[in-house]
Structure formats: C-alpha cells, structure tokens
Amino acid sequence: MNRSSVAASGEERLNVLTSVCAGLSDIEVLEYGLDQAVADLHALGGMIHWAGPVGSREPRLVTASGLPPSVMEMWGVTREVIVRVLRDGTPACAPITRPTFQTGRTGLATVTAVPLRGPGPPLGVLSVLQDGDTEPTAEQRAFLESLAVWLTKRLARTGANSGLKVLWWPERFADSGLRKALKEVKIGSWDWDIRTGELRWDEPALNMLGIDPATAPHHIDTWSNIVHPKDLPRIMAATEEAIRTRSVYEIEYRARRPDGTTGWMHARGHPVLDEQGEPLRMVGTVWDTTESRVARESAGRALRDMSDAFLAVDGDWRIVFVNLVAERLLGDDDLLGRVLWELTAAHQPELQAMCRQVATERVPASFDIRWPTDDRWYHVRLVPVPDGLTLYLADVTEKRIQDEQREAAEHAAAERAARIQELTRTLGDAVTLRDVMQVIAEQVLPPFGASGLAVLTREGDHLHLADSIGSPTDILGEFQSRAALVPSAYADVLRSHVPVFITSTAEQRRPGPGGADRTAGSRMDSWAILPLRVPDQPMGYCVISFDRPHQFTSEERTLLTALSGLIAQALARARMYDLEHTRAQELQRHLLPRALPSLPGLTAAARYLPGGTVAVGGDWYDIIPLSADRVALVIGDVMGHGLTEAATMGRLRTAVRTLADLELPPGELLAHLNDLVSDLGDDFYVTCLYAVYDPTSGECSLVSAGHPPPAFVHPDGTVRVLDVAPDPPLGAAAPPLTTHELHLPEDSLLVFYTDGLIESSTRDIDSGLAELTRLLTGLRRGLSDSDLDRLCESVTEAMLPTRQQIPDDAALLIARTHRLAAEDVASWPLPDNPIAAREAREHVRDQLAVWQLDDLVMTTELVASELVGNVIRHAKGPLRLRLLRSRTLICEVADGSLTTPRIRRAAETDEGGRGLQLVAALSQRWGTRFTVDGKCIWAEQALPAPDAA
Numbered sequence: 001m002n003r004s005s006v007a008a009s010g011e012e013r014l015n016v017l018t019s020v021c022a023g024l025s026d027i028e029v030l031e032y033g034l035d036q037a038v039a040d041l042h043a044l045g046g047m048i049h050w051a052g053p054v055g056s057r058e059p060r061l062v063t064a065s066g067l068p069p070s071v072m073e074m075w076g077v078t079r080e081v082i083v084r085v086l087r088d089g090t091p092a093c094a095p096i097t098r099p100t101f102q103t104g105r106t107g108l109a110t111v112t113a114v115p116l117r118g119p120g121p122p123l124g125v126l127s128v129l130q131d132g133d134t135e136p137t138a139e140q141r142a143f144l145e146s147l148a149v150w151l152t153k154r155l156a157r158t159g160a161n162s163g164l165k166v167l168w169w170p171e172r173f174a175d176s177g178l179r180k181a182l183k184e185v186k187i188g189s190w191d192w193d194i195r196t197g198e199l200r201w202d203e204p205a206l207n208m209l210g211i212d213p214a215t216a217p218h219h220i221d222t223w224s225n226i227v228h229p230k231d232l233p234r235i236m237a238a239t240e241e242a243i244r245t246r247s248v249y250e251i252e253y254r255a256r257r258p259d260g261t262t263g264w265m266h267a268r269g270h271p272v273l274d275e276q277g278e279p280l281r282m283v284g285t286v287w288d289t290t291e292s293r294v295a296r297e298s299a300g301r302a303l304r305d306m307s308d309a310f311l312a313v314d315g316d317w318r319i320v321f322v323n324l325v326a327e328r329l330l331g332d333d334d335l336l337g338r339v340l341w342e343l344t345a346a347h348q349p350e351l352q353a354m355c356r357q358v359a360t361e362r363v364p365a366s367f368d369i370r371w372p373t374d375d376r377w378y379h380v381r382l383v384p385v386p387d388g389l390t391l392y393l394a395d396v397t398e399k400r401i402q403d404e405q406r407e408a409a410e411h412a413a414a415e416r417a418a419r420i421q422e423l424t425r426t427l428g429d430a431v432t433l434r435d436v437m438q439v440i441a442e443q444v445l446p447p448f449g450a451s452g453l454a455v456l457t458r459e460g461d462h463l464h465l466a467d468s469i470g471s472p473t474d475i476l477g478e479f480q481s482r483a484a485l486v487p488s489a490y491a492d493v494l495r496s497h498v499p500v501f502i503t504s505t506a507e508q509r510r511p512g513p514g515g516a517d518r519t520a521g522s523r524m525d526s527w528a529i530l531p532l533r534v535p536d537q538p539m540g541y542c543v544i545s546f547d548r549p550h551q552f553t554s555e556e557r558t559l560l561t562a563l564s565g566l567i568a569q570a571l572a573r574a575r576m577y578d579l580e581h582t583r584a585q586e587l588q589r590h591l592l593p594r595a596l597p598s599l600p601g602l603t604a605a606a607r608y609l610p611g612g613t614v615a616v617g618g619d620w621y622d623i624i625p626l627s628a629d630r631v632a633l634v635i636g637d638v639m640g641h642g643l644t645e646a647a648t649m650g651r652l653r654t655a656v657r658t659l660a661d662l663e664l665p666p667g668e669l670l671a672h673l674n675d676l677v678s679d680l681g682d683d684f685y686v687t688c689l690y691a692v693y694d695p696t697s698g699e700c701s702l703v704s705a706g707h708p709p710p711a712f713v714h715p716d717g718t719v720r721v722l723d724v725a726p727d728p729p730l731g732a733a734a735p736p737l738t739t740h741e742l743h744l745p746e747d748s749l750l751v752f753y754t755d756g757l758i759e760s761s762t763r764d765i766d767s768g769l770a771e772l773t774r775l776l777t778g779l780r781r782g783l784s785d786s787d788l789d790r791l792c793e794s795v796t797e798a799m800l801p802t803r804q805q806i807p808d809d810a811a812l813l814i815a816r817t818h819r820l821a822a823e824d825v826a827s828w829p830l831p832d833n834p835i836a837a838r839e840a841r842e843h844v845r846d847q848l849a850v851w852q853l854d855d856l857v858m859t860t861e862l863v864a865s866e867l868v869g870n871v872i873r874h875a876k877g878p879l880r881l882r883l884l885r886s887r888t889l890i891c892e893v894a895d896g897s898l899t900t901p902r903i904r905r906a907a908e909t910d911e912g913g914r915g916l917q918l919v920a921a922l923s924q925r926w927g928t929r930f931t932v933d934g935k936c937i938w939a940e941q942a943l944p945a946p947d948a949a
Helices: 002-025 026-040 071-075 078-088 138-161 176-185 205-209 213-219 232-245 288-304 324-330 349-361 398-429 435-442 473-481 489-496 556-589 643-661 666-680 765-776 787-801 835-850 854-874 914-921
Strands: 045-050 060-066 093-101 106-116 122-130 187-193 200-201 249-257 262-273 279-288 310-316 317-321 365-371 376-387 388-395 452-459 460-467 500-502 524-535 537-546 602-609 619-625 631-638 686-694 699-707 711-713 719-721 739-745 749-753 809-819 823-828 879-885 888-896 927-930 935-940
Touching: 002 138, 026 045, 026 060, 026 122, 026 138, 045 078, 045 187, 045 765, 071 262, 078 093, 078 106, 078 122, 106 138, 122 138, 138 809, 176 388, 187 205, 187 262, 205 213, 205 279, 232 249, 232 262, 232 279, 262 288, 310 324, 317 324, 324 388, 349 365, 349 376, 349 388, 376 398, 388 500, 398 435, 398 556, 435 452, 435 460, 452 556, 489 500, 489 524, 489 537, 524 556, 537 556, 556 643, 602 619, 602 631, 619 643, 619 809, 631 643, 631 809, 643 686, 666 686, 666 699, 666 765, 686 749, 711 787, 719 765, 749 765, 765 787, 809 935, 823 835, 835 854, 835 879, 854 879, 854 888, 854 914, 854 935, 914 935
Parallel strands: none
Antiparallel strands: 045 060, 045 122, 093 106, 106 122, 187 200, 187 279, 249 262, 262 279, 310 317, 310 388, 365 376, 376 388, 452 460, 452 537, 500 524, 524 537, 602 809, 619 631, 631 686, 686 699, 699 739, 711 719, 711 749, 749 809, 823 879, 879 888, 888 935, 927 935
C-alpha cells in the first residue's frame, strides 16, 4: 500500500467514526477511537488518560483497550512518558521493558503517546503499546495525531451542545491511603471543566448518588438526572454567581438516585483561573447530609420543647427560632422576624454588648444575668453560627444560692486550713521547746479564747513540766509532782491517747475517773487535755486552759485534736534538734583546728559560722607548717551544709594535710584533691583556695578552684582583691590548675573567706566584696594577735549582723605575714665535686660561730656533709647550701636532680648507705621538696635552750 492510500485509509476511518459516533456518549467515543488506534498500529493495547485539575495535572485513566490497564501501567516507564507528553504537549515515543509472565523473563516494547490538545494545556493523552523495539512509521504517527485532534474536537462539540457530561476514571495514580480516608469520612470530589462542560466525579461521590462507577456514564447525562428539579435553578444560579464573582461555591440540594429515592447532599468548591485570570474549571468536594438534615429537623423539635430557653437570630438580629421557654422570658408568643433589641425584656446593656462582641469575634462566650421578667438568675451561652447567633438561657438561681452557701463554707474552711497551714509552717520552723510554746501561745490560744498553756512530758513513771505559758503556779506545782498513772483525767489521756475536754469546774468535780483533781481549786474553769504522741512513743500531754467556762464545739474539738499531733511532732523534732545540735557542735570542734599555730612566718585568726538550723557545715580553714618556715594556708567550702558535708570536709582537710606534708606545689596538690572529690560522686563539688607563703622571700603562690578571690591589705592600709578568673570547683576541674605568684611586704594581711560571708539572698558577690573592702581599708601595721582576733569578730558582725538566720556556712581567715631577718639566712653555692662536703663543713662552722650556736656545730657539720655527699654520689649539680635560724636550725642542700632520696637498710658489710639514717637520727625531722630547678633536702635541729642566767 502506498503512502497516499494509507492517508486515505486514515481519513476514511475518521469519517466512519464521525458518522458512527454521532449518537454515542463521550466515553463511548473515546473507546471507539482507542480501538482504531490499537488496530492501526497492530499494538498490544492502548490507554487514554485525562488531565487532572489545574495545579496537579495528575493523569487519570479514562479507558483502556487490549491488555488490562493494570498490566500496561506496570511496564517500564509508561507513566513517565504519559506525564511528559501531558506536561510538554508534544508527542513522544520511547522503548520500555515488559515482563514475560510465562517465562519470568523480560522483553522489549515501545510506547507511543500523543496529546489531546485543548484551548490551553493538553486535556489528556492517547497512548499505544507495541511489541518489540520498532517505532511506528510516520504514517502511523500521523494517524494517531489526526485521531487525537478529532477526539478533542468531538468532545468539545458534545460538551457544548449536550450540556454537562460525566467522565469517570478510577484514579489509579492517586494516593490510595488518601482515597481510603475519603471513603471512610464519606467525602467525594468533583471537577467541572467550564469551557468543555465536562463534569468528573470520583468513586465516593458516585457511591453517594447510588451509581455504580462501572456504569456511571450510562446513568448521568445532565444535572436533571441527579438533582431534584426544584433545586436545579438554585444550583445553576449559585454556579453562575461563583463564576462571576470568582468566589467560593457552596450549596445544599436534594439528590435523585437511580432507585427513585431522594437524599440531601452538600457541595462546596471554588473556581480555578487560567493565566489570564478567566475561570477555567471548578473543583471541590461533596458529601451526604441526609442524616444530619434529619437530625437537624429532629433537633428543632427537641429544642422547641426543651426545659431551657433557646432562640436564634440572624445577622440583622431578627429572631429566626424561639422555643416555648424563651417566649415566656421575652413576654410574647409572636416573635419570629422581630428584632431582638426591640423587645423590652431583652433590652439589657450587658446582654446586648456580649451578643455584639461574640458576633464580631466569632468566639463563644457565657455569663450570668438577672432576668427582669421573673427576677431570677440565668446562665447565658452565646454561640456564633454561620448565619447569626444562638442564645441558650438556663435557670441557675438555685445553683447560685447553693454556690454562695458552699463558697461561704469553703471560705471558712479555707481560713481554718490557712491557720493550720501557718501553724504547721511555724511549728516546722521552731527548733526548741520554747519556740514551740511561743508559736502555740501566739497562734492557738487567741482564736480559741484560751488563757493558759502547759506541756508535760512523761519521764518514767512521773510527769515532768516541760514549759508553760499563763498557767497558775499552784497547778504547775501539782503537775510537777504528779505520778503518771495516778487516777485522774490526765492519767486517762495517757492511757487511752484520747483527748479530754472539761467544760467547767463543776463537770470536773463529778464522780468518776479524774474526779477531785487539784485543778478544782484553780482559777481556771475549762480545760482541754490533749495527748502528745508520736508513732509508738507517748510523750505526755498538753493542757490548754480557759479562765471561764467554755463549751467546746465539735469543730473546736477536731481542731484541737489535730493540733495535739502537730505539737507532739514539733516537740519530738525539738528533742532531736537538741541532740543533733549537741553532736554537731562536738563534731565541728573536732573537725576544725582547735587553735591556729603562731609561726615565724605568720600569725592568724579565724571565725566559723554554721548556716541553717544544724550547727555544722562544710566550710573549713587550716594553717599547715611546711619546711624552711614556709606556711600553707587553705580555705574550702563543701557545697551544702549538714553532717554529710561536715564529714566530707573532715576527709578533705585530712587529705590536704597529708598532701601538704609531701611538699607538693599548690597546683599539683589541688589536682590530687580534685581526683579525690571526683571519686566521692557526681553530687559533690568543693571550692578551695590553697596558698604557700615563704617568709624568707615574701613570695606567695596560690591556686583557686572555684573559690572567691582573697583580699590583701598592704601595710599602708590599701586593700587589693585578687582579680583573676578561678579554675572550676574541685570535682569539675581539669588540671593543670593556674598558679598565681604574689610578693607580700612585711606585715601584710591575707584575708581568705567563703561565699557565705559575702553573699546572701539580699546581697550579691560584688556588693559583698565592696563591703568587705570597705571594712578592711585603713588598717595599719603592728596588729597584735588579739587585734587580729577582734578584727575577725568585727568583720563577721558587720557582714553577718543576724548570725542565727544565715542560710549558708561562713568562714573567715585573716593572717599577718612576717619576714625572716636577713641575718638569719645564709646561703652558699658549692662545687659539683667531692670537695663540696669539705666546703659545706667550713661554711657551717663559720656561720654557727656567728650565730653563737657552737653546740650544734658537730651535728650540723655531719648533717650537711652527709646531705652534700648524697648529692655528689646520686644526683647532679648545681649544689647550694642554706642555713636558716628560726625556732629551729634548718639546714638545706639543693641540687638539680628530681630523684627522691630514700632511707635504706644497709647490711653490716656495706661500706655506704647509712647517710640518711644519720641525718634522720640527728634531726628532729627531715624531708625533701621539689623546686623549679630540682629538689631540696632539708633537716631541722632544735636550738639549745638559753642559759638560765
């Protein structure tokens, strides 16, 4: 067949389609056209997809021919080709892979797709699937494009001539989860092409109409088939209005179903505009409102006869519904259509203002109002609705009366509870028996009109008067000498733990248990005897007395009975406090230095004030003598206060002393202490300041781990606070810690303190430092030891004027520095060879002669010679010898080695190894400390006693 004959064949087919499809529906036309395309290309199958709403353009399957659509859609890139043609508007041809179901292997196929062009974007896509990888010929492509043009014109013509038509598709490419959700809530969707007149319904919408989606095109031709004739004009008018105004389309109408029944449906949608702003289509949702409409009609009948008043008004405040109770309140039975505010009963400013506010803000509101027609209270509930406002009025007069009575009772109960709560709080703060008695006298006796109070505790078989307020002395004497179990009302209370209330003296004199008590001769006329008891421990009883007869109400008896438990607990706490306070004070005395040493390098004074109710805490201070008259000063704060913190403080103080004896530098010492605190657990943090002062040079090295900075008072009276950033507290620090070097003149003051001294709830750290600086400014040199003690006292009194109420522990340590006289220090360099020992002995003889210490020459020569010899044999230079004359005679030999000398046990045949044993035997103490250049071995000897003369 030549090309012209093929072309003629294509035109002939289109002519046949034109004549055959004249009376067919749109879906039938699509099916016939698709069959022609599959036959012409000898294809496996074909599909027609329709474009979705503007914006998504998601292709929707309309019809298929040949293979099942589910098979064709799963092949290769079929959908990708269709989407591309729908997007670009140009034909496309692409090879794809297809499975061979019999063998399980794959084969090749070719998809060819052409657009169904419309006045704007493509309306849809026609696609065919051919076996193999051979593309269609040019004539075959020309036929497909001609067929697509014919189908587009045919659909446009039928849409214009026959009114709204329906095309349904199963939406195989839609989100199945979303569709399931829509089915569950019974919401359908629709899409109406304004230009072509095509109306598309999804499956949920067709189900609402009672139409099988498979036969939908055969049951729906025009609106009159699915809409009640009476509602059709309203639908068309609403549609035209939405298109004209580009506004939201919404209407409720009666739907006609194929089975002859009628239901109510609610449609909502909006127009979609093209690029020029003209309406292109309308999309929206539809749902069945049959059940809700029936419910509304039933609700109207229920509202009419309900016991509460109900009425509804429109946007112009005209009444559109009113029930019988509302008619009675408004005073008329002909209210429909009347303006609410024209009615006398409703002309109330508060009601009118609230109604207008709710109508404006569209937020429900409620309030109570007294209605003028019956002078009763009504609770008004205002609810905005789309067309106006609804008002509910419920009679709450009786409820308000009950609420007022309940509020009065609750107010009285709240006052009683507040008194009990305040009493509980103040009793909890009371720590001594006298404090407890004072609280009861101030907060219990006045409300009850009582005059006296006495507390008796049981000690063995006798009663002991613990304390009393306002009780007669003759009764107190009787209480003091009474045996616990002598028959009486008091013995009954001890035995049964049940309170006894005596309303008058006459009642007490009646025969029976407790009769003929000595209280009969008292000036008191009424008593409340309350047992004091904590779990498994009867303590005694409390007697509240009245100077006139008093009738105890049931409420007073209940309160006083509850009060007895509070008093018993407070007394038990007071006893525990006294015991704990005594133990704490004893523990604190053992943990802190009993007396600060007076050393050649400095003298010091200190104060410690515990915080809280327990007289023990975690703050500590210490002064530790070191070698060469050097002095270590330490102050620290274990965060918190109590016995646990005090025990931790004692462990740390012992650790500091042990590490100080090792002559460790300040930074290394606190690094070891940081490891110890870290081992205590994550809940322990400690601030610490450690300083070492050398009186021979006036140098002071200090390290601060989170501690407040120390203050230095110069001999001229100026005060300086160390302005450096401290390292983190122990337990959180990360070595190495920063060491600060200072030079202190003679008679300087070192002031160490904890944060409890300068910081409080009413004063921050900066203000506290400023106040401390002011107190220290102007101090002059020459302070005696007693002056330092008075200075500590005056500073603590000024910084903590109310010591008994301080929330945190506070410690203060003030030290005055001294310098060793130059004539008491002698130092010489020594050669790094064996003659060094001889030179050392010569220097010792000469210097001790000057110091008139001839008695120590022999032992000092031996000590110096052994120390130097030890360096020559085991260490390295440079060597240096130093003698210090202080409270003891100190001999030091320094070298450049970091090795630590050890005393060893020498055998009888050893020729050496006994040098350090001789040094230890001839000295009071000896040791080694490391320096910047190496180490120093030192030994101390006692000075000879001065002559009696």
